[in-house]
Amino acid sequence: MTVEAFVFGVCAVVVLVGGLGVVMSRNPVHSALSLVATLFGIAVLFLNLDAQLLAAVQVIVYTGAIVVLILFVMMLLGVDKDDDLETEPLVGQRVLAVLVGLIMVGAVLAVIIIGGHNAVTGARSVTGQLAGGYDNVYELGRQLFTTYVFPLEVTAGLLTIAVVGAVVLSRRPKDVQPIPEPESMIDQGDEPLTLTHEEGAH
Amino acid sequence: MDAQNLDLAYLALAAILFAIGGVGLLIRRNPLVMIMCVELMLNAVNLTFVTFGKMLNDITGQVIVFFVLVVAAAEVVVGLGLVVAMSRRRPGADADDLRLLRG
Numbered sequence: 387m388t389v390e391a392f393v394f395g396v397c398a399v400v401v402l403v404g405g406l407g408v409v410m411s412r413n414p415v416h417s418a419l420s421l422v423a424t425l426f427g428i429a430v431l432f433l434n435l436d437a438q439l440l441a442a443v444q445v446i447v448y449t450g451a452i453v454v455l456i457l458f459v460m461m462l463l464g465v466d467k468d469d470d471l472e473t474e475p476l477v478g479q480r481v482l483a484v485l486v487g488l489i490m491v492g493a494v495l496a497v498i499i500i501g502g503h504n505a506v507t508g509a510r511s512v513t514g515q516l517a518g519g520y521d522n523v524y525e526l527g528r529q530l531f532t533t534y535v536f537p538l539e540v541t542a543g544l545l546t547i548a549v550v551g552a553v554v555l556s557r558r559p560k561d562v563q564p565i566p567e568p569e570s571m572i573d574q575g576d577e578p579l580t581l582t583h584e585e586g587a588h
Numbered sequence: 589m590d591a592q593n594l595d596l597a598y599l600a601l602a603a604i605l606f607a608i609g610g611v612g613l614l615i616r617r618n619p620l621v622m623i624m625c626v627e628l629m630l631n632a633v634n635l636t637f638v639t640f641g642k643m644l645n646d647i648t649g650q651v652i653v654f655f656v657l658v659v660a661a662a663e664v665v666v667g668l669g670l671v672v673a674m675s676r677r678r679p680g681a682d683a684d685d686l687r688l689l690r691g
Binding site: 418421431455475508 | 591594596597598599600601603604605606607608609611612614615616617618620621623625627631634639640641643644645646647648651653654657658659660662665666668669670671672673675676679684
């Protein structure tokens with residue numbers, strides 16, 4: 387077993403356990419911490435794939451900024467109470483969701499297993515070789531500022547729009563009126579989707 | 589496990605992680621957890637892109653991952669802004685409570 391395969395095995399376990407932790411934790415804070423484990427595992431996998439710059443950016447941007455931002459909002463809003471995972475608002479929703487997930491995995495795995503090494507088609511080394519004599523950071527930066535300079539400029543606009551949007555969204559309006567509870571769907575003639583306790587009793 | 593089979597194992601891992609994120613997005617109702625599940629799916633795709641780049645010996649896979657990182661950061665900023673605005677109006681609301689587009 388090579389070193390790469392060993393690192394992959396360890397990181398795959400970390401990534402999958404972290405991913406399941408995000409989905410199955412009752413407490414959103416635990417979900418965020420599991421997300422850190424997943425993102426860190428993926429950063430190590432990036433290193434394993436010779437993507438050094440992306441590994442550094444992954445740790446700095448994701449675990450350093452995004453997860454901290456999510457945790458900050460959680461603490462700000464005080465939504466770190468446990469979620470109720472026992473009740474299922476739509477009957478059969480979870481079963482269907484897991485079924486959809488299994489179909490997604492099955493489709494991709496079928497392509498990989500049937501196709502093998504031919505599953506990935508396309509011309510090789512079109513824009514730039516991965517190891518063309520330069521290191522990863524040099525090559526990535528060169529492509530970003532030559533071939534992909536227009537998309538890079540567009541992302542600058544995207545970030546500006548996102549910042550303006552966040553400011554507009556989180557601005558405190560002058561007259562905050564709590565929205566009244568929406569009318570019950572049962573009153574509008576819809577059948578309830580879940581059985582209540584009274585109905586379940588008889 | 590030789591190097592080529594290892595590349596395929598990366599693709600399989602990314603597929604499983606994508607499905608975990610997708611299932612989480614479907615079954616969880618807390619908006620913050622849903623944002624985290626979207627991050628899981630984006631990271632699975634990032635891993636796939638880097639693996640494709642390695643299999644095809646092309647730097648473009650990593651360039652695209654760079655752009656995905658930027659888009660993910662913007663998405664989280666706007667998503668958290670929405671969550672903050674929403675919880676200010678109605679604290680403790682989950683995704684099922686947001687049936688109205690109004691206000």
